[in-house]
Every structure is written in structure tokens, then in C-alpha cells.
Amino acid sequence: MLIIGHRGASGTAPENTLASFERAIRMGVEMIELDVHRCASGELVVIHDEKINRTTSGKGFVSDKTLHELQQADAGEGERIPTLHEVLRLVNRRAKINIELKGSGVAAPTAGLLHYYKENRGWQTEDFYISSFDHQQLMQFREIDRLSKIGILYERHPHGFIALAKALKATSVNIPMRVVSPELVNEIHSHGLEVWVYTVNNPRLLKRLQEMNVEALFTNYPDRFL
């Protein structure tokens, strides 16, 4: 079972910060997950919400602020909102990265950034995994990048996943724990797709997921599973 550090090790460090990703890597995760938005000055920044209010000392929409303005905010324990570049530099291929396309208009710049890291920094296609609840953005990404692995995110039961997975050449269907059942997992598997489950913080659920042959889980507490 692949254990993915959700927003890093966000149960014990401020989510989506360099400290959180470093902690997850030290816990031994093979993959971290992060969320990407684009700010007013054009950079890809790593933050979950469209506003900075919940996770930082600041207020307002990410898309209204320049990188310089965003960096004034405290993202917890003195951390700042990192750019995707900063996270890649920190991770330096010690873990794979699941980039969740969160804000609008991030598919093309993310594909461009991956291309740059593969061409110039020794990263491999397998080091990246792209996902999104925004299936249009996944299509845009796939038109540019034919190779990277894609997971289709669903908030509820993954109705219509078969056609979409085919169109996207997706690798996995990523579903919340509350909809997981042996029947659903079998159905997804029967179409040659993996099942990735979020967000699992109770280690007692691990056995159940293993029995269903779920391929990966996202957790805020990777050390509970490793």
C-alpha cells in the first residue's frame, strides 16, 4: 500500500508548507500530496483553499495577491506559503509528488513546470502524479502532457468514471473513505484502474483497505502507517 503524506505531514505540521513536506519525507513516505493555485503575479503556489484566511495570518484570495504579498503571511510556525518550485527544490526527488490542480488555470503552467524539471533537473515522469476534482483541467493537462500519471478525484461516488478514465488515460480513481466498499473497489479494479483513498487517519482502517486491495491512501499522519 502506497502511503501518501496529505498536504505533507499535515497532522503534525502546518499543512502544505516546506516543514510539513520535510516531516513527511523524514517519516518515510514514498509520495507527498499538495494543492496548487496560481497567484496574481503568475507563480504556482502551494495552498489548499482559494483564500489564505484559514491557513495563514493573512486574508483574501490567492488569485488577487502577488507572490510577494502572499509571502508576508505566516502559514503557521513561521512557515510561508511555498511556491511549487520551492517544494520541488526541497523534495529533490526524495519522494514522488502528487500535484492536485486546485485553482483555475493551473493545468498548463503545471505541465510546463513538470516539463522543465524533467528536461533540466533530472526528474522523471514517474516522480509526478496529477489529480483534480476539476475534470476539465485534467483534460487540459492531458492534452499537453501525454505521459504523466493521472488520478481522477471524486468527492462522492465516482459516477461516470469509466468514460472519463478512458479519455484521460487515467491510472487511478481517487475517492473519499466514506464511499469505499468492496463492490466499488472491485468495479474500479475491473476496469484496470487503481483505487486511491483519502483521507485516512485511523490506522485501524488499514487492514480493511488492504483486504480490498486498495493501492494507496492519503493520510495527515504518515507515521501511523509506516
Ligand code: G3P
Ligand atoms: O487528493 C486527496 C485530497 O487531497 C483531496 O481533497 O480537499 O484535501 O484537497 P483535499
Ligand code: MG
Ligand atoms: Mg488535496
